[in-house]
Amino acid sequence: MSQSFSLDPVEVALSPLQRFEEYLQSRGMRMTKPQRLLIEHVFSRHDHFDADTLMDQLKGEVGEIGRIGRATVYRTLNKFVEAGLLRSFTLDGRAVYEHDYGYPQHDHLHCTKCQRLFEFQSEELLTLRDAVAREHRFRVTGHRFIISGICDECQRNRRREKRKHDMI
Amino acid sequence: MSQSFSLDPVEVALSPLQRFEEYLQSRGMRMTKPQRLLIEHVFSRHDHFDADTLMDQLKGEVGEIGRIGRATVYRTLNKFVEAGLLRSFTLDGRAVYEHDYGYPQHDHLHCTKCQRLFEFQSEELLTLRDAVAREHRFRVTGHRFIISGICDECQRNRRREKRKHDMI
DNA sequence: ATCATTGCAAAAGATTTGCAAGGTC
DNA sequence: GACCTTGCAAATCTTTTGCAATGAT
Numbered sequence: 001m002s003q004s005f006s007l008d009p010v011e012v013a014l015s016p017l018q019r020f021e022e023y024l025q026s027r028g029m030r031m032t033k034p035q036r037l038l039i040e041h042v043f044s045r046h047d048h049f050d051a052d053t054l055m056d057q058l059k060g061e062v063g064e065i066g067r068i069g070r071a072t073v074y075r076t077l078n079k080f081v082e083a084g085l086l087r088s089f090t091l092d093g094r095a096v097y098e099h100d101y102g103y104p105q106h107d108h109l110h111c112t113k114c115q116r117l118f119e120f121q122s123e124e125l126l127t128l129r130d131a132v133a134r135e136h137r138f139r140v141t142g143h144r145f146i147i148s149g150i151c152d153e154c155q156r157n158r159r160r161e162k163r164k165h166d167m168i
Numbered sequence: 169m170s171q172s173f174s175l176d177p178v179e180v181a182l183s184p185l186q187r188f189e190e191y192l193q194s195r196g197m198r199m200t201k202p203q204r205l206l207i208e209h210v211f212s213r214h215d216h217f218d219a220d221t222l223m224d225q226l227k228g229e230v231g232e233i234g235r236i237g238r239a240t241v242y243r244t245l246n247k248f249v250e251a252g253l254l255r256s257f258t259l260d261g262r263a264v265y266e267h268d269y270g271y272p273q274h275d276h277l278h279c280t281k282c283q284r285l286f287e288f289q290s291e292e293l294l295t296l297r298d299a300v301a302r303e304h305r306f307r308v309t310g311h312r313f314i315i316s317g318i319c320d321e322c323q324r325n326r327r328r329e330k331r332k333h334d335m336i
Numbered sequence: 337a338t339c340a341t342t343g344c345a346a347a348a349g350a351t352t353t354g355c356a357a358g359g360t361c
Numbered sequence: 362g363a364c365c366t367t368g369c370a371a372a373t374c375t376t377t378t379g380c381a382a383t384g385a386t
Contacts, residue, residue, distance in 0.1 A: 028361095028364095028365085029365070029366090030359080030360050030361065030364090030365055030366070031360080031361095032359070032360070032365085032366060032367080033359085034366080034367070035366085050350095051350080051351080052350085067368080068367085068368090069367065069368040069369065070351090070368090070369090071351090071352075071353080071367075071368065071369080071370095072366080072367055072368070074350090074351060074352070075352085075366085075367090078352095090258050090261065093258065093261075093349080093350075093375090093376090094349085094350065094351095095350085095351085109300070109301065109304055109306050111306075112309065118304060118306075120300050120303075120304065122296065122300060124296055125293075125296060128290065128292055128293060128296065129315055132277070132288050132290060132315060133277065133315055133317060135288075136277055136286060136288065136319070136320070137319075137320035137323070138277050138279075138286075138315065138317045138318065138319055138320070139317045139318040139323055140315060140316070140317040141280065141316055141317045141318070142315075142316050142317070143313065143314060143315045143316060144312065144313070144314045144316070145311065145312070145313045145314075146311060146312045146313075147297055147300060147301055147306065147308060147310075147311045148308070148309055148310050148311060148312070149301060149306045149307045149308040149309045149310070150306065150307040150309070151304070151305075151306055152304070152305035152306070155305070155307055196339095196340085197340065197341090198339090198340055198341070198384085198385050198386070199385080200340085200341060200342080200384075200385070201384090202341080202342070203341085218375095219375080219376080220375085235343080236342090236343090237342065237343040237344065238343085238344090238376090239342075239343065239344080239345095239376090239377075239378080240341080240342055240343070242375090242376060242377070243341085243342090243377090244341095261350085261351090261374080261375075262374085262375065262376095263375085263376085337386100338385100338386085339384100339385090339386095340383105340384085340385080340386100341382105341383080341384075341385085342381105342382085342383070342384085343380105343381100343382090343383095344379105344380095344381100344382105345378100345379090345380095346377105346378085346379080346380105347376105347377080347378070347379090348375100348376085348377070348378085349374100349375090349376085349377095350373100350374085350375090351372105351373080351374085352371105352372080352373070352374095353370100353371085353372070353373085354369105354370090354371080354372090355368105355369095355370095355371105356367105356368100356369100357366105357367085357368090358365105358366085358367070358368100359364105359365085359366070359367085360363105360364090360365075360366085361362105361363090361364095361365095
């Protein structure tokens with residue numbers, strides 16, 4: 001799962017870790033090493049990822065902890081979403097996660113060739129969404145907008161492939 | 169999976185069945201009883217459904233065929249999508265299907281309380297989508313826009329529930 | 337007579353859950 | 362010490378696949 005940097009972080013008072021600690025305390029839950037490691041890893045760079053990718057990356061990290069089990073990863077990601085740290089959506093049957101806390105609202109362009117996700121912001125979209133909702137007397141809680149297609153780079157590559165093919 | 173009627177069918181030359189037969193013939197595939205039964209059932213009313221719901225409904229139908237296996241349902245639904253008869257998207261981890269052939273492009277409002285899907289059309293959304301794509305040099309192949317929230321009816325019910333609760 | 341389709345069961349892929357053991361407050 | 366969290370394995374859920382039997386052209 002690849003990424004694209006395009007939107008700037010929003011000013012926030014607390015670090016993700018601090019915010020999570022607050023969340024845990026307010027619910028009588030406990031901070032642990034696996035959770036801390038996951039939060040640090042996940043917020044060390046802004047990208048999109050799924051549970052499996054994350055598992056793989058964690059294997060790479062010379063764990064101060066021997067190993068983080070798959071179940072723990074899933075359980076912790078769910079907590080992060082619950083805590084408002086991450087947002088998740090489904091892409092091709094698997095859950096994809098991205099930063100929520102400290103990042104502005106945005107939507108996605110999905111390249112069906114290279115599978116990369118690109119972000120964009122549109123105030124207009126929110127206006128449209130709210131107008132539609134109002135018309136239908138809906139109380140909006142959120143939305144999901146994904147534009148799919150072929151990204152610029154993949155279009156170029158295809159043209160190149162095509163030329164190569166034409167020459168044969 | 170419930171439905172809402174709001175958009176009018178588009179004029180089409182061929183019936184879904186005829187269109188499917190054309191599709192099959194063009195690929196050397198064969199028309200069978202299960203497929204015909206499924207196409208008739210699915211196009212007998214305009215609603216959203218998932219594979220499981222469909223299976224359940226089929227059990228009800230006094231089958232001229234003894235039974236349609238789960239695998240056949242899945243395989244046939246995929247063919248329908250491939251043939252352009254149905255469109256599918258994912259909701260809470262499962263595939264949801266709806267009519268495509270003979271129905272205008274539209275997007276959805278999803279009530280997270282009663283799980284119903286409501287349809288709406290917005291030319292403006294398409295314009296916005298294409299503008300965003302152009303900015304990113306994306307070649308658009310499609311999009312997915314789902315507004316989630318609470319529908320009018322469920323809001324009323326909640327208010328009623330709340331009143332009842334307040335009285336106790 | 338071909339060869340696509342079916343039904344069943346098994347497989348696959350993603351995520352969740354039960355439970356004993358370990359860690360945190 | 363109470364009880365939340367972990368890791369592992371088993372379970373779940375949805376969808377796909379292998380295969381022998383059946384059916385369409």
